[in-house]
Amino acid sequence: MDTNEYEYAGFWVRAGASIIDTILTFLITAPALIYIYGWCYYTDENSGIFAGPADILISWVFPTVAVIIFWIFKQATPGKMAVSAKIVDAKTGNPASPAQLIGRYFAYLISIIPLFLGIIWVAFDKRKQGWHDKLAGTVVIKKVSTGSEPVKFESA
Template sequence: MQDNEFEYVGFWPRVGATIIDVIIIMIITVPLLVAIYGKSYFFADETPLIAGWADFLISWVFPAVATILFWLHKQATPGKMAISARVVDAQTGNSLTVGQSIGRYFGYVIAMLPLFLGIIWVAFDPRKQGWHDKLAGTVVIRLKNRGPIPVKFGS
């Protein structure tokens, strides 16, 4: 793998990837939560942060474990795969370690706390790293020329 083959993935493609991931997680978790807690789970006036053990497992543990496993085994979540991006170690370009994956996941909390500033940071950072990337020592990359053939206009 040569450095000049890749580019850092910026803010908007990563937002798109996140939207894809959230939709997939919701397709899995919402029916389970409705089956266990009923529709009132989503419409109650005073919904607790965690409604019970099943809620904790479905809403908090499952997404964390799934995301970390995707990073470890595929270098990307389904959303990142859809945009041909990979999450790699910032120093070597290799797959993440278990520690990096866990640190990156929980680094999202730190990145989101001050009005999502650590996420928005991706838009302005030269290596397109959010605070979660910086904390875990990761970057999100993809091939520069992803199409089957280069675009040519004219004759």
């Protein structure tokens, strides 16, 4: 990989990709949830955390599996693809391993729990890594569009 073609994907690019992914996930899951539970799924103030088993599958299991599958086969979710970003191994720049990507997904919990500090960390880190990236040994890179500093991997 020619590292001069890539730069680290910063906070706002990644936030934009997340917004795209959230909208796409909603457009896919909302019709199924409304079909099964009706509009009260979104409007009932007295409902619990989960409306039932289908809610857990549609709202939690499906998105988790879909994201990890996109990461493994495309190195990115549709949102990251839209901004020309991808997830790679932080040391080599090669595609991250499935174990790294699964770990990265669940490391989001560690990034989110302390008031999203691990996510916000992307804005201040030299390599634009969130805590989940650091824990998984990954970085998010995108095609160069400005005069930013190119990506440097240890083996390069």
